[in-house]
Amino acid sequence: MNIDLATVVIVALLVIFMFYVALHGSYLLLIVLGAFGLRDYNRRINFGEFERIADSELTLPITLILPAYNEEQIIVGSVIGALALKYPQFEVMVVNDGSTDATLQKLIRHFNLRKVDKQGQLRIPTQRVRGIYESVDHPGLVVVDKENGRRGDAINAGANLSRYPLLCVTDADSVFEDDAMLRAVRPFLLNTRVVAAGGIVRPSNGMRIENGRIIDHRVPRKMLPLVQAVEYLRSFQWARMGLARLRSMLCISGAFLVVRKEVFMALHGSNADSITDDIDFTVRLHEWIYRQPGRDRPLVEYIPDPVCYTEVPESMRIFASQRNRWQRGTLEALFRRWTMTFNPRYGITGMFGMPFFMLFEGFAAVIELLGIVLAVVAWFLGLVTLPILLLYLALAILLGTFLSVSAVLLQERTRGRVGSTGDLLRLLWAGLVNNFGYHQLHLLFRVGGTFDYLVRGRRDLGKMERYSTFESSSSSAPR
Amino acid sequence: MDARSITGMSLDQIHHVVLWAVITLFVSILLMVVYALFQRMLRDRSEAAIARCEAAMQAQLQQHLSGELTGAALVAHWSRRRGRAHRRLMASVLRLAASRREPDEREALRRVFADTGLAADARADLGNGDPAIRAHAANLLGYLGGDGERIALRGALADPDLDTRLEVAQALAENGDVNAAVAILQAIALPGEWPSRRATEILLELGPPVAAPLLRFLSQPSGETGSAAQVVAINALGMLGDARASDALRARLRQGALEVRIACAKALGGIGGADNGEALTQALFDEDWEVRSMAAKSLGRLACQPALPALRSVLPDPGWWVRYNAAEALHALGEPGLRVLRESAEQHPDRFARDICLQVLQEHPQAGARQEATA
Numbered sequence: 114m115n116i117d118l119a120t121v122v123i124v125a126l127l128v129i130f131m132f133y134v135a136l137h138g139s140y141l142l143l144i145v146l147g148a149f150g151l152r153d154y155n156r157r158i159n160f161g162e163f164e165r166i167a168d169s170e171l172t173l174p175i176t177l178i179l180p181a182y183n184e185e186q187i188i189v190g191s192v193i194g195a196l197a198l199k200y201p202q203f204e205v206m207v208v209n210d211g212s213t214d215a216t217l218q219k220l221i222r223h224f225n226l227r228k229v230d231k232q233g234q235l236r237i238p239t240q241r242v243r244g245i246y247e248s249v250d251h252p253g254l255v256v257v258d259k260e261n262g263r264r265g266d267a268i269n270a271g272a273n274l275s276r277y278p279l280l281c282v283t284d285a286d287s288v289f290e291d292d293a294m295l296r297a298v299r300p301f302l303l304n305t306r307v308v309a310a311g312g313i314v315r316p317s318n319g320m321r322i323e324n325g326r327i328i329d330h331r332v333p334r335k336m337l338p339l340v341q342a343v344e345y346l347r348s349f350q351w352a353r354m355g356l357a358r359l360r361s362m363l364c365i366s367g368a369f370l371v372v373r374k375e376v377f378m379a380l381h382g383s384n385a386d387s388i389t390d391d392i393d394f395t396v397r398l399h400e401w402i403y404r405q406p407g408r409d410r411p412l413v414e415y416i417p418d419p420v421c422y423t424e425v426p427e428s429m430r431i432f433a434s435q436r437n438r439w440q441r442g443t444l445e446a447l448f449r450r451w452t453m454t455f456n457p458r459y460g461i462t463g464m465f466g467m468p469f470f471m472l473f474e475g476f477a478a479v480i481e482l483l484g485i486v487l488a489v490v491a492w493f494l495g496l497v498t499l500p501i502l503l504l505y506l507a508l509a510i511l512l513g514t515f516l517s518v519s520a521v522l523l524q525e526r527t528r529g530r531v532g533s534t535g536d537l538l539r540l541l542w543a544g545l546v547n548n549f550g551y552h553q554l555h556l557l558f559r560v561g562g563t564f565d566y567l568v569r570g571r572r573d574l575g576k577m578e579r580y581s582t583f584e585s586s587s588s589s590a591p592r
Numbered sequence: 593m594d595a596r597s598i599t600g601m602s603l604d605q606i607h608h609v610v611l612w613a614v615i616t617l618f619v620s621i622l623l624m625v626v627y628a629l630f631q632r633m634l635r636d637r638s639e640a641a642i643a644r645c646e647a648a649m650q651a652q653l654q655q656h657l658s659g660e661l662t663g664a665a666l667v668a669h670w671s672r673r674r675g676r677a678h679r680r681l682m683a684s685v686l687r688l689a690a691s692r693r694e695p696d697e698r699e700a701l702r703r704v705f706a707d708t709g710l711a712a713d714a715r716a717d718l719g720n721g722d723p724a725i726r727a728h729a730a731n732l733l734g735y736l737g738g739d740g741e742r743i744a745l746r747g748a749l750a751d752p753d754l755d756t757r758l759e760v761a762q763a764l765a766e767n768g769d770v771n772a773a774v775a776i777l778q779a780i781a782l783p784g785e786w787p788s789r790r791a792t793e794i795l796l797e798l799g800p801p802v803a804a805p806l807l808r809f810l811s812q813p814s815g816e817t818g819s820a821a822q823v824v825a826i827n828a829l830g831m832l833g834d835a836r837a838s839d840a841l842r843a844r845l846r847q848g849a850l851e852v853r854i855a856c857a858k859a860l861g862g863i864g865g866a867d868n869g870e871a872l873t874q875a876l877f878d879e880d881w882e883v884r885s886m887a888a889k890s891l892g893r894l895a896c897q898p899a900l901p902a903l904r905s906v907l908p909d910p911g912w913w914v915r916y917n918a919a920e921a922l923h924a925l926g927e928p929g930l931r932v933l934r935e936s937a938e939q940h941p942d943r944f945a946r947d948i949c950l951q952v953l954q955e956h957p958q959a960g961a962r963q964e965a966t967a
Contacts, residue, residue, distance in 0.1 A: 123603075130606070156724035159731045159759055160687060171789040229954040232947045234912040247955070303755065303787050501607060508610050511617035518624045525631055534632055541625055 122491050129484040136473050137512055143355030144519050150354040151417045151526055163295045166302065167199055173298055174202035175371070176275035180267035181207055181285040185214040189223045191285050194325015196251055200294040204253045206271045207285075211240070211261025220256050224248040231255070233274035237382040239266050245274065263574065264367070265383030265390035272374065272382055280377055282370045286424050288317050288325055293420035297371045300414035308411040309372040309398055311357075311365035313349040313527070316342045317422035327422065332536045337432060340547040341425040343540055346520035350417070350527075357415035361466025363399060364443075365413070367391030369421040376401070376411070388572060389442025396446045396453075399466070403459045410460075418527060433558045434575045440478070440562025441571060447471050478559035510548040517544030642685060649689045656704070657697055663707060676713070680725070683710045687732055702736050711736055715744045723753035730756060734763025742769050749779040758790055765797035773798055773805040777821050788824050795828040803834040810840045819849040826852065830859025838863055842871045845883075853883045861890025869896035876902050876918075881911035888914060892921030900925055904932050907949065908942035915944060919952040 166172050177195055181188055188207070195205045209217045220226060226246035240262030248254040259270050268282050279301065281294065290296075293312070300307045318338040321329035333339045349366075356362040367390060380397055387393035395413075402411050426432035447454075447470055454471055456463040488505065491497045521540045524531070531537050565571040596602050601609070652669065655661035683705075690701045705711040714736070717729035730748060733741040741763075748760040749772070761776040773795060780791050795802055806825045826844070829837040838860065845856040857875050860868040873896070875887035884906065891899045903918045903925075922929035930953075937949035 127606075153724075156722075157727065157755055159727055160684075161691070161731075165793075169789075169793055171793050173789070230947070230950045231955070232912075232951050302790055303758070305787065504607065504610055504614060507614050508617070511614060511621060514621055515617050515624075518621055518628070522624055522628050522631075525628060525635070534629070537628065537632060541628065 119494055119496055122487055122494065123496060126484065126487050126491060129480055129487070132472075132480055133484075133509075133512075136477065137516075139469060139473065140352070140516055144351045144516075144523075146355035146358045147351030147353075147417075148523060150358050150415070151350075151523060154417050155526070162299070163292055166295050166299060167201060167292075170201065172201050173279050173301055174204075174277040175200065175279040175281050175294060175298065176271070176277045176374075177203055177205045177281045177283065177294075178268055178271035178275070179205065179207045179283060179285050179287075180210055180264050180271070181212065181216055182210045182261070182264070182267075183212045183214045183216060184285040185212070185216045185219050187286055188216050189219055190322070190325045191287070192220065192224065192254065192325070194288055194322075196254060197291075197324075197326060198289060198294050199291045200298075202277075203294065204255060204276060205251075206255045206257065206275060208257045208259065208267040208271045210259060210264070210267040217256070217258050221246065224254055224256075225250050226254075226256055231274060235273050236378050237269040237273055239270040239273065239385070242270060263385050263390075265387060265393075266385035268390065269382035269385065272377055275374060278374050280372050280374050282367060282372070282383075283421065284368050284423055286317075287314075287368050288320075288322055288327055288422045290327070290418075290420050293369075296416055296418050296420055297369070300412075300416070301371070301373070304412065304414075306409055306412045307414050308376045308402070309365060309370065309395075310414040310416055311353065311362065311371075312369045312416040312420035313418060314366045314368045314421045314423055315345055315349070315419050316425040318342075318425055318427060320422065322422075330532050332531055332539050333425075333427075335427055336543070336546070337429065337551070338425050338427050339539060339543045340551045341432075343517045343520065343543045343547060345425075346524050346540070347516055350520045350523045354415055354417050356466065356469075357413065359465055360399070360413070360461050361469060362413060362415060363396050363446075363462075363466055363470050364392040365395045368423045370394075372398075386572075387442065388438060388445050388574060392443055393446040393449070396450050399462045400450055400453060400459070403462065429554070433554075433561075436555060436558040437562040437565060438575050440559045441566040443470070444475050444563065444566045445572070447475050476563070478556050479563050482556055482560050513548045513552060514545050517547060520544075642681075645682075646685050646689050649686055650692070653689060653693065653701070653704070657693075657700055663703065666704060666707075679710065679713055680717075680728075683713065683732060684728070686710065687735060690735065698737075702738060705732075705736055706738075711738075711741070715740065718744055718748045718751075723751075723756050726751060726753065727756045727759040730759040730763045734759075734766045737767045742767055742772075745769075746772055746775065749775055754780065754787075758787065758794070761791070761794045762797070765794045768798060768801070770798050770801040770805060773802045774809050777806075777809065777824060788820065788827070791824045792827045792831070795824065796831055800832055800834070803829060803832055803836065807834075807837055807840065810837070810844075819852050822848075822852050823855045826855040826859045830855070830862035833862050833864070835863055835865060838865060838868055842868065845871055845875055850880055850882065853878065853880070854886050857883055857886035857890055861886075861893040864894050866898075869894055869899060872896070873899045873902045876906050881909070881914055884909065885911060885913040885917050888917035888921050892917065892924040895924045895926070896921075897925055897928065900928060900932065903929075904936070907936055907940060907945035912944075912948075915948040916952070919948045923952055923956055 179191065179195065184191070192205060192207060207220060209220070226248050228244050229247050231245040231247070240260040242257060242259045244258045246256040246258065255274065257270055257274060259267065272280055279298065281297065297310055297312055300310050316333055316338055318335070319331045319333035320327055321331070332342055353362050370391065376398070380394070380401055383390040384393045398413065402413070405411060426435055447467070450467070453459045453463045454467040459467070488497070488502060492499065492502050518541060521537070521544060525537070531540060652661060652666055656663060656666045686705070693701060714729040714732045717725050718733070720726050720729070726748070730745060733745055745760050745764050746769070749757060751757050751760060757779050761780055764772045764776060776794060777791065780787065795806070806829055809825050810822065822844070826841060829841070841856045841859050841863070844852050845860065848856065857872060860872055869891065872887045872890050872894070876884055876891070878884050878887065888903065888906065891903060900922070903921050906918045907915055909915050909918065919933060922933050933949045933953055936945055937953055938946070940946045940949065
């Protein structure tokens with residue numbers, strides 16, 4: 114059979130085109146499911162419900178775990194904000210994961226910590242715990258100082274020492290809405306089958322935050338964090354909502370994960386060796402769910418209310434490193450559980466969720482880049498004319514813009530919609546502009562991550578840097 | 593191999609489809625942007641309108657309650673709203689306005705709801721096809737109270753939607769409908785989905801009078817009641833501290849399903865009394881660590897002095913929570929318990945017992961200071 118280059122290029126482009134039809138068809142399904150999920154959620158919240166949860170002595174107590182590595186700039190403010198959360202019973206457990214800066218010293222000074230001989234159940238092995246501190250002034254604050262073992266190891270150390278049946282894992286730079294915990298715990302109180310929940314995470318860049326409390330909700334002013342804000346909306350506002358309804362939300366963000374402690378322990382906690390512990394844990398959680406006997410499977414819920422805000426990179430260098438790491442982490446988590454893919458034993462998770470993530474998250478960047486390269490080759494070979502090439506380029510841009518605008522529309526239906534019409538216009542503008550350069554750069558970083566993982570075998574975390582600081586008060590000064 | 597063999601369409605046809613997709617997407621995006629801005633404007637206006645409506649309702653309510661505005665005038669003004677959705681919105685706004693009034697104005701506000709027909713609307717909404725509307729209606733009827741509302745709510749305990757049943761149960765509890773206690777318990781009992789904490793809260797809203805029906809419920813054979821429902825009833829009795837439940841709970845502490853024994857151990861700690869202390873002391877040697885742990889915790893709550901030797905003996909228990917709760921219970925016994933903790937922290941042959949005693953002593957600074965002073 115005589116197959117020439119032109120035929121190969123055209124066939125490859127057609128296959129990629131069909132891939133994109135499938136991809137955006139799935140996205141459209143998720144948008145619809147996400148919209149209905151959001152509507153159902155809002156309608157089911159009854160008058161006074163969160164006040165009732167806040168006042169009840171039966172509300173499940175929570176351990177809030179903050180793994181911290183070299184966070185001296187923001188840790189005091191973050192802990193102040195965490196301690197001020199509106200919730201009847203909780204403890205804040207900061208795990209200092211072998212910081213080389215003054216993270217621990219700042220905590221000791223500001224919160225009047227004293228060392229105690231606290232012993233936990235130690236069900237999960239971790240790096241050596243050097244000391245445990247409790248605050249004289251804040252009974253709900255515990256600080257664990259340990260040798261460095263990565264984020265997953267720090268979370269496990271916190272879980273070992275936690276007292277309460279629910280764990281909320283977050284980042285040291287996360288800032289919460291006052292009632293974040295009340296909203297997060299609601300699914301657990303309504304249904305004992307719920308074993309884990311995630312919530313909406315949005316960028317905190319551009320917000321005015323003092324002592325870990327949000328004073329002014331604003332969208333980022335700089336372009337890079339602004340396009341990430343739109344990307345987070347796409348990911349959290351409809352994608353995860355839709356995926357949760359299909360039992361396929363295989364990535365609960367590590368910035369806000371609530372899980373029953375007994376389930377966390379049954380899964381042997383976070384995988385300290387993983388590149389991204391959050392997606393690794395969520396995939397393992399879904400595998401565990403399908404191993405449980407009985408018809409009534411445990412559930413993973415999604416809370417379509419913004420509950421948590423976290424910093425996103427403001428420099429291209431850090432953004433590149435982050436996306437490289439996320440791509441490698443995604444591939445690692447999926448490949449470790451590749452037997453779940455198209456495996457009917459894992460129900461809809463295996464038949465839809467895993468293939469969706471494997472194809473549309475794991476390899477979409479490589480396929481898209483290949484499509485761009487082949488399109489240019491086809492043009493050079495005279496297989497397509499410039500107008501046709503521009504037509505497909507317009508399709509790609511408009512598809513991306515459609516998804517972004519859908520997400521912005523949906524966020525208007527949440528209680529955390531952007532405050533001003535100006536911010537709304539900024540988000541819409543970013544949804545369009547994203548397709549002219551930023552998306553393509555993001556694509557290259559993800560392809561780089563794929564190459565680093567598959568070819569170079571990189572398993573490290575890259576250089577972890579604080580992106581910026583949002584502190585505007587002198588909260589870090591000693592009392 | 594060509595385009596038709598792969599996609600079923602020729603290249604020209606594919607280009608044609610893509611062109612239409614581009615046009616459709618472009619128009620859709622424009623419409624969505626316009627809709628987003630329009631929706632924002634509408635939502636801003638509706639939120640402002642609701643705020644004005646609520647403020648106006650508050651002012652009119654105040655006038656009515658102070659006698660400046662007759663009930664008939666108030667009803668005439670509000671009854672002009674005819675559309676069902678509009679009336680539901682009005683009911684929500686009025687509910688919000690009412691929640692900000694004083695409790696002793698509630699009876700007058702109930703009459704307002706009745707006279708405007710909003711109460712009747714809510715009763716009718718209990719049969720609506722939308723479970724969210726039914727749940728909201730139950731919430732409103734719970735606020736309104738009254739015999740008619742209670743009858744309607746009791747009927748709604750058979751609602752197929754669990755969230756609605758929970759709201760109905762909450763509404764009945766808010767109205768102190770003690771006779772509905774067992775019906776409430778059975779209505780929100782589902783294996784595997786049991787919102788036990790929520791159910792316990794609802795029963796507790798009924799207050800001490802709910803103890804009698806719950807005791808009657810527990811007096812039935814276990815097989816007829818189910819362990820999940822028993823747990824909720826036991827939790828509620830424990831939190832109410834009703835001593836009449838002690839016999840039934842002690843019997844179940846000795847022989848019952850695991851979750852029932854745990855609940856009994858907790859509840860007996862809430863009730864107190866020497867006999868219960870004795871039963872809890874025996875439960876320190878239960879085969880399940882969760883029962884032992886809860887028994888130790890309850891003994892601490894009771895500050896049960898006679899349990900001191902037994903608590904000391906379980907300090908080396910293989911279960912961490914058992915050791916921890918036993919050490920905490922010893923601390924709660926005052927100086928005799930502290931003496932045991934200090935001695936054990938230094939001399940107990942079991943390392944885990946020493947560790948846990950040391951931890952508890954350090955977590956209670958006053959006890960730790962006494963330890964340092966006596967060292």
